Amino acid sequence: MKHDEIFERLEPPHNGLARLRSRIDAGDDRWWVSVARVAPLAFVAAAIVLVIIVVTRRNDPIAEARHHTGTAEIALGIAPMPTETVAVDDDARTTTALTEVRTTNPNVAFYWVSSTSWKQ
Amino acid sequence: MWSELRRDECPLDQATLERAYIKLEKPMFNIVYRWLWNASDAQEVCQEAFLKVWNARERVDVTTLEPLLYRTALNLASNRRRSARVWRWLGLEAAEEETSAARTGEEAVNATRLRAAIEALPERLREVIMLAELAEMSYGEIAETLSIPVGTVGSRRNAALAALAETLGSSEES
Numbered sequence: 001m002k003h004d005e006i007f008e009r010l011e012p013p014h015n016g017l018a019r020l021r022s023r024i025d026a027g028d029d030r031w032w033v034s035v036a037r038v039a040p041l042a043f044v045a046a047a048i049v050l051v052i053i054v055v056t057r058r059n060d061p062i063a064e065a066r067h068h069t070g071t072a073e074i075a076l077g078i079a080p081m082p083t084e085t086v087a088v089d090d091d092a093r094t095t096t097a098l099t100e101v102r103t104t105n106p107n108v109a110f111y112w113v114s115s116t117s118w119k120q
Numbered sequence: 121m122w123s124e125l126r127r128d129e130c131p132l133d134q135a136t137l138e139r140a141y142i143k144l145e146k147p148m149f150n151i152v153y154r155w156l157w158n159a160s161d162a163q164e165v166c167q168e169a170f171l172k173v174w175n176a177r178e179r180v181d182v183t184t185l186e187p188l189l190y191r192t193a194l195n196l197a198s199n200r201r202r203s204a205r206v207w208r209w210l211g212l213e214a215a216e217e218e219t220s221a222a223r224t225g226e227e228a229v230n231a232t233r234l235r236a237a238i239e240a241l242p243e244r245l246r247e248v249i250m251l252a253e254l255a256e257m258s259y260g261e262i263a264e265t266l267s268i269p270v271g272t273v274g275s276r277r278n279a280a281l282a283a284l285a286e287t288l289g290s291s292e293e294s
Contacts, residue, residue: 001288006234007253012149013163017141020167024134024174037203044210 132177132185140185141170147255148193154238154250155197156204165200169193187265190255194247237287241280248273249280 092115101110145166153162169192173180180188238246251262252273259273266273 001230001234005230006284006288009146009150009254010153010159012145012166013159016145016149016163016167017138020141020170021134021138023167023171024137041203041206 132174132180132182134174136182136185137170137174137177140189144186144189144255148190150254151190151250152193152197154246154254155194155201157235161200162197165196166193168196172196184264187261190251190265191267198243233288237284240287241283245276245280245283248276249284252277 096113096115099112099114101112103109148166148169149159149162152165153159156162156165169189172192173185173189241249247266248262251257251265252259257265259270259277262268262273263270268276
């Protein structure tokens with residue numbers, strides 16, 4: 001292929017100068033064009049992030065547990081396995097609640113034991 | 121080649137910008153076209169470059185107007201190309217590149233090959249070769265435009281020519 005074919009010089013569309021002049025005369029900063037170009041992309045990115053957050057939170061048992069208890073208790077993290085069997089006395093039935101916390105695995109569920117009378 | 125505008129004194133006025141447009145429209149259009157492969161997009165990017173420089177005219181040094189315009193146009197073309205790829209990837213924008221439908225069979229094949237060869241060049245090589253061949257800039261002017269050493273301009277030009285020759289077969293002259 002010849003040099004002139006590789007670097008063929010094309011004619012630009014007509015009225016370029018007139019168009020530029022009219023845009024300059026109109027004081028066309030065109031900042032909104034840039035915003036309009038970026039806005040849909042930003043919207044899509046935000047929507048993707050939102051979906052990820054919603055899906056992640058929905059499957060997060062800790063996040064679900066937050067609906068059932070105070071922040072301070074959640075901050076403790078995963079408690080060590082108790083050495084003794086946890087027993088709820090008859091006296092404590094009115095102050096103890098058992099909440100099922102589902103996980104992504106349908107065969108696995110946590111049970112959240114809340115008690116106002118439990119002492120360490 | 122930049123001496124014409126360098127005679128003008130600051131600040132940048134509309135007449136100076138229009139003179140620059142008349143002088144640079146065709147080479148700049150041809151360079152930007154090799155990024156976007158669409159005539160109206162290429163013209164739009166050239167106009168945006170001039171408008172951007174015009175909107176920043178208080179800070180523009182007229183003595184470096186041409187390299188500034190070229191640099192701005194190259195940046196805009198590169199950004200638009202990237203943005204078009206993202207949109208296409210997301211499936212939200214149809215490919216708008218011009219086809220070679222108007223050309224004959226052999227010409228269309230050559231045009232496709234040529235485009236693929238140019239597309240395969242990394243941008244840093246493409247900038248140099250297009251400024252050298254289509255804007256007929258000297259190595260010094262290209263170095264000033266792209267803010268790279270003169271030696272780098274030479275090596276990138278040679279690398280670009282070698283890559284094109286390899287992809288397209290031997291070129292009669294370089």
